[in-house]
Amino acid sequence: MTLLDVHGLTVRFPIRGGGLFTRDRGAIHAVEDVSFALDRGQALGLVGESGSGKSTIARAIVGLQQPTSGSVKLDGTELTKLTDDERRPFRRRVQMVFQDPTGSLDPRLTVGAIVAEPLAIQRLGTRRERRARAKSLLESVGLDAAHAERYPHELSGGQRQRIGIARALALEPELLVLDEPVSALDVSVQASVVNLLADLRARLGLTYLFIAHDLAVVRHVCERVAVMYLGRIVEEGPRDALFANPRHPYTQALLSAVPVPDPVAERAHARIVLAGDPPSPAHPPTGCAFHPRCPRRAEVPGDRCAVELPRLSRAPHPVACHLVDETPRA
């Protein structure tokens, strides 16, 4: 059953010149025509490099960013047209975990107050009930109830991220939007937070939109993956199919660029090294946005890649590339 349905989501940020006579100077195309559906209980990983629009999608879903066009439906209700008051009950059902556990926690509040704050805002329970609930939430993310009396700076990065997760769970949401939840953590604590997220999903039946640039982490948490490039989804599919048989040249390059902690495998590994930098979202290339860097562009006859935007094809899993279009493979 579909919990979250995103259709044709587009977010553009107008670029304005300074001074009195500001005029429109075009726009940053952060997210362009993105569609995906997320079933209840599923975890979808959204991967891509910086500037590909992952976080903007997250912000549009939780209501921190008004989309330029397109729809975001939660359980059949269109969220983008709601007023703040109408939206409040839906805020309980969708919560967000941020990348930087230090920047997203108020340094002047105790850990207990931070975790109980969403309950206070939604006016749930008495103060005593909220305090008790905060303690049990801390325990459910692997912290000690005694941590409630302490301040964020007294705790380590991994512990702070657990607080961010406990706060997001306070309102018993159905959907968690996790924006790079482990990328700021030390290697030795990353694994335990990844395990905690997997465990919470199984225990509480949560649905995850999991945003990350680390493909190996996504592989551990999500059963479906969508790959983004310059504001668009270029490939989407079940985890195992996508990792074993990436079809888009960008996905192939991205997977091949991941360093493997094994010197023997590294030496045997022929890496696809892309030329150049990702283009600016203020001036996205015509046709396929990846065409200026694509190592396989010559395989498509003529100028098609530079002229025509490839649509997401279907079977066996959606991919937006003329190459796939030209030579359908099983």
Added chain:
Amino acid sequence: MSSLLEVDGLAVTFRTRRGETRAVDDFGYMLDAGETLGIVGESGSGKSVAHLAILGLLPASAHVTARRLMFDGHDLTRLRGGESRRLRGPQMSMVFQDPMSSLNPLLTIGRQLTEVLEVHENATRRDARRRAAAALGEVGISDPEARLDVYPHEMSGGMRQRVGIAMALLCRPKLLIADEPTTALDVTIQAQVLDLLRVLQHEHGTAIAFITHSLGVVAGLCERVLVLYAGRVVESASVDALFARPLHPYTRGLLASVPRLDGDTSRPLPAIAGHPTSRAEAWTACAFAARCPLVEDRCRRSVPQRDEYVEIGREGDGRHRTACFRADSAPCMEPAP
């Protein structure tokens, strides 16, 4: 042949209002010309501080001592002023993690590069500009002449890091210390920069000390590797030996806990318990004891020394050093004679 860089018994202590904090203790390694050494550790493990100390870049609040600190036949502990500047910079240079904060935002790329040549090599403006453009071309920046007149904010992160590398290599150093140079970059750009470092090293024979938290990057780039924990070296070996037979429980834990593209997703990742200790203050015990699955009483009472182990039936890269009382619990290894 003597090594290019010899560091032994390096310790760094910071004086703060709350007293003294030791960031690095008994740190050391030898690096040969043209070799690539990986230095792996988490934030606060002292990997950057140790190298800033070697380059003499720490503030006055840092107290640095070393039994031995030799670079290319010079005793770095005895160098003063001008002599130090002739070595540190042109002969041993550094690339930093964040190229935005290590480049001057007010100067053009060209000015920052030519300044290096004018100061260190008395190059003329014209000659410096020509060489600066050539250096940018060498790190794969297209249209280098035009890029000289660009400011850092006008470049992408990957391009800024190339400029940082070009700048560090301008005077053809014998040693390049690279401090997490690809951590701030996207993975496809990281692959480009690592490729570039490999090519440049091959062409110029520069020795590289590569500081990183990524075991994957070390596996692909380095010949030898040191693992740091809480300011101390806990293990050192060739990359092949370290990845095939990690001896220290911390190294073993790290290798097991990193999610991999070919890993088993059906079970939880084997995580290391607890969280990293950043300050190496309690020098009376093994710093990893609180998180170690193999901990014994003696680990909490005394500091294990770095002993040598060899892989049974192997020569050469089966050699291994580790500071752990329980190292011999690893299969196929025995203490070196």
